[in-house]
Amino acid sequence: MILREILKIIEGKTITKNVDLDLEVSMGCGSDLMSDVLAFTHEGTVLMSGLTNPQVVRTAEIAGIKAIIFVRGKYPPQKTIDLAKEKGIPLLASKYTLFETCGRIFAAGLPSCGLFDLATRQWEDRFKTSE
Amino acid sequence: MKTQDQDPVQNFTKLTELTYVIQVSEAMNQDVITVPPTLTMCEFREVLRAHSISGAPVVENGKMIGIISIEDLIKTMGACEASSSQAVNAVMDTTSVREHMTPDPETLYNDEPLANAINKFDKLNFGRFPVINRQGDLVGIITKGSIVQALLEHIHAAYSEIEVLNYPTGYFFEDIEADQFNLTLQYQVNAEDFDNAGEASSQLKKTLSHLCLHPQIIRRVAISSYEAEMNLVFWGKGGQIRVEIQPHQITLETVDTGPGIEDIEQAMQPGYSSAPEWVRSMGFGAGMGLPNIQACTDEMEIESTPGEGTHLKTTIYLENSE
Structure with missing residues (x-):
């Protein structure tokens, strides 16, 4: 799915200048926890987050996140925008909640990052011991 | 025509x-x-x-x-x-x-x-x-x-x-003729320098991409380095990141003189965290740092002495990548 379609679906706006709206993302992740973003995404993901500090951009760079959408009408501080410009990561804005922003994009056909061993192993174990 | x-x-x-x-x-x-x-x-x-x-x-x-x-x-x-x-x-x-x-x-x-x-x-x-x-x-x-x-x-x-020229796995190493060879990169991380936290890992990622390593390997090294760097910034009063690149493996070590970890096994539990609110407000401290590093690496060792500091050593093998 390209950013142009995503912007239309979430009625969003671009924050950084000269965003390549034809940029293709292949899956999505919604999280405010940066370690979760690192652990549960793949290269080529679009990140939806309510966190706006510069660490979001760094996390995106490290994890190979293609674009970041700030949800709940949040607008990032200048430090974040400057870093995003330097790292070449487009920033978008959505007035909807994290749930609705993700939901709209997911319903339009963008898949999630899937299941991860780190998540399922822990999950199975937890239910085994409680039985 | x-x-x-x-x-x-x-x-x-x-x-x-x-x-x-x-x-x-x-x-x-x-x-x-x-x-x-x-x-x-x-x-x-x-x-x-x-x-x-x-x-x-x-x-x-x-x-x-x-x-x-x-x-x-x-x-x-x-x-x-x-x-x-x-x-x-x-x-x-x-x-x-x-x-x-x-x-x-x-x-x-x-x-x-x-x-x-x-x-x-x-x-x-x-x-x-x-x-x-x-x-x-x-x-x-x-x-x-x-x-x-x-x-x-x-x-x-x-x-x-x-x-293929852009992404030949290990292409860089094939050009090096030597019985033994290693490339060491070292980064200094400053304590509580939140604005620049992660910059060392960012530089590391960029450097590795110049070495034409497999993108998946680069991502794993970068993520483990970034999590480790965050630990240095938040807990370790700063420290060093040392990355050693050899034809068959990449070793990443961090050394700090911070408070150390009382119970390493507990710290390794996903979700366990002793992070204060300000760390959490930055999107970290959810207890995923060490488990995340472990998930990204093939080997991981932690030595820590409370009051003296922590030494983390991880290895990622370059064979059988992907």
Whole structure:
């Protein structure tokens, strides 16, 4: 799915200048926890987050996140925008909640990052011991 | 299709170069449908229809004597004085390919550069040329369509080559000839420098991408380094990140003189965290740091002495990546 379609679906706006709206993302992740973003995404993901500090951009760079959408009408501080410009990561804005922003994009056909061993192993174990 | 424009030097593109590298034989169709001169025009029409072609060389006793195309067929039909279908059919049935073909057709040699073929199409505006070898035998037929196809195939091949050059796993190491070799990168991380937290890992990621390592390997090293760097910033009062790159593995170590970890096993539990609110407000401290590093690496060791500091050592193997 390209950013142009995503912007239309979430009625969003671009924050950084000269965003390549034809940029293709292949899956999505919604999280405010940066370690979760690192652990549960793949290269080529679009990140939806309510966190706006510069660490979001760094996390995106490290994890190979293609674009970041700030949800709940949040607008990032200048430090974040400057870093995003330097790292070449487009920033978008959505007035909807994290749930609705993700939901709209997911319903339009963008898949999630899937299941991860780190998540399922822990999950199975937890239910085994409680039985 | 032109091989050169007004300014041939300025317009000498990769495509132009290709037309000189590729030979006619690479762009021609080897399965030539030929027709005998004795065929009636009506039968010739059926040959065109059956093979979905628009022209064919005329061969008699193993020798090419002419070429005939759909245009000759149309001319034959149009030349009938009476335009009734019966009159047209009569002419088509009674006249032969020999009467309507172009004798001694223009040909191309199979070992000529494709540029010659393109020039000839430009100059003569024919739909096809028979291709012969230096002994004069008919070996193929070339059309504008087959030229375009050959060029596209070559461009695709060249493009794939460029892609491979960008991502050859371990390509960097293959160029290094030594019995032993290692490349060490070291980064200093400052305590509580939140604005720059992660910059060392960012630089590391960029450096690794120059070494043409597999993107998945780079991502794993970068993520484990970033989590470790965050630990240095948040807990370790700063410290060093040391990355050692060898042909078969990448080792990442962090050393700090921070408070140390009381219970390493507990710290390794996903979700366990002793992070204060300010760390959490930055999107960290959710108890995923060490489990995340472990998930990204093949080996992980932590030595920590409370009050003295922590030494983390991780290894990622370069074989069997992906």
